[in-house]
Amino acid sequence: MGQLNEWAHRKASKTIKLVDASGNPISGKNVHLTLTNHKFLFGCGAFDAVEVANKSVPAERLAFLEEKLELYLDVFNSATLPFYWARFEPEKGKPQTNELQAAARWLKERNMSVKGHPLCWHTLTAPWLLEMSNEEILKAQLDRIERDVTDFKGIIDTWDVINEVVIMPIFDKYDNGITRLSQELGRIGIIKEVFAKTKECNPNATLLLNDFNTSINYEILIDGCLQAGVPIDVIGIQSHQHQGYWGREKLEEVLDRFSYFGLPLHFTENTLTSGHIMPPEIVDLNDYQIKDWPSTPEFEERQAKEVEEMYSILFSHPLVESVTSWKFSDEGAWLGAPAGFVRKDNSPKPSYEVVKRLIKEDWSTNVTVTTDENGVLSFEGFLGEYELTCEEKKQSFTLDKNNPDIIQIVI
Known part of the structure; x- marks a missing residue:
């Protein structure tokens, strides 16, 4: 074609x-x-914007982060901000609303589309939920949604409403209130509750169901939700490729399967490393903890080719509306993987130049x-x-x- x-x-x-x-x-x-x-959303996790907007770090660090975000803003038009409950509200009743509002406004002023991630998730959820009954946990979760969706209306109108529900009720790494709740309500039950509350608080918001599981289990869950009348606007697909690039065949196969629903698709969390590939025997990516995961010239060239192919496939697909790389920089990247477009010192990698060319030249x-x-x-x-x-x-x-x-x- x-x-x-x-x-x-x-x-x-x-x-x-x-x-x-x-x-x-x-x-x-x-x-x-x-x-x-662009109407199409090209994004990254923009967590550094919280510190920059609030000037909450020393001057030298602030200048470094501003330099990083300048490179980011020169190419991308979309940003994801962190709303992990454990960090957003570590002490009940004391959310970091002002800090996140400042970051969202800072990004909006720079013509960025902003998404909040996530409103409900079993990982990094509020630890104080464990002191509650399931009925109280549900109330706290819905109250949290009402407060935050209302407080951010107009500056954040796109939300990952609930994250990784396929694994949620069987998650066994540690006890948490949201897994307890999902075990009682069931997967579709908890999704219905949180989507209904989010839609009630911001009827015009774009609401995502988001998951890393791209198996038939996610398809069955989506189908069940739609049959139950859950107002899913967008299907979110995570693509953390620490164990190697999916490749054209798998990528197109995933696109074909999830296109069945006719809903827009957002690739919400993409990872392509410019270092060695995580061993294939690792089942849970979080179990791979190493001291140093360097970015190398050879692997940076590989990353650039993979970025070019993957972005081109996604941009060519009629249902895909957004692709977000999870880390813009290698600094502080999840699991230490060198998955950014820039290195730890803010120097651009070949992948940065590739994605800049695609967005600013080829697709402009x-x-x-x-x-x-x-x-x-x-x-x-x-x-x-x-x-x-x-x-x-x-x-x-x-x-x-x-x-x-x-x-x-x-x-």
């Missing part, structure tokens, strides 16, 4: 009529049209068109936000499939 067909669903052809303030057509003028922000629109005698021009471009420039006058507009055939713009 050629590139034109692969990307057709990411583009629209539109006609624009340029007029002046009096309604007269602006004819015979060169007009420059530049995509400034930057054209000059001349208006006819009626002030009309036509162009085809990737969907998203645009800046139109004509004789140093600028106007912004959005190119969407739902735009009228002719857009009139006054400059």
Whole structure:
């Protein structure tokens, strides 16, 4: 399949009529049209934004983090912020609402789409839930959702509502309140409760069910939820590939299976290392704990090729709307894996240059068109936000499939 067909669903052809303030057509003028922000969401975990927005670290560290985020903001348009209950509210009744609101606003001011992750999860859940009965745990969980979804409405309107439910009721690494609750309510039961509350508190929010399990068990769970009327907006698929790149065949197989539901797909947590591959015999990735996991030039080249192929496959698929790499930098990466686009010292890897080229060049629109005698021009471009420039006058507009055939713009 050629590139034109692969990307057709990411583009629209539109006609624009340029007029002046009096309604007269602006004819015979060169007009420059530049995509400034993709509709497709290219993201990373942006946890460093919490420290930067709140200036909660020493000046030298702050400058380092600002440098890192500048590289990030130059390429990506989407960010995930951490709402792990154990860290967000380690002491009952004292959530870090102000700190996370500052981070979300900081990102929004920089034209980033922001998602909260997650509202409900058995791992890193509030330890004080263990002091409660299941009835009290459910109330606390729903109260938490009501408080946080309401507090962040307008700055975070996309949520991983509940995380990793396939394993939730059989999770046995340690006791926790959410696993207890899921054992009583069942998988679909707990999903129904948390989705209903989230939808009630922000009816216009985008709600994700998210899981690392891409087996038929996740398909069965999704099917059961939809049959039960759970308002799932997006299917979230984690793709932590510490044990090696999935490859085209597996990636397309996963896409085919989860496309069955006809819902948008977000690849919510992607990991591709630029170091050695985790041994295949490791069942739980968390069990692989080593002192040092270096990024090497050879493996950085491999990572860049894998990033290019994976992002291209996802961008070509009509149901995929977002891909988020879990760590932008190797610094502080999950399990110490060198899975970032930049190294620990903020120097960009080849994968950074690849993803920047894809987003900013290959999948971008930057054209000059001349208006006819009626002030009309036509162009085809990737969907998203645009800046139109004509004789140093600028106007912004959005190119969407739902735009009228002719857009009139006054400059």
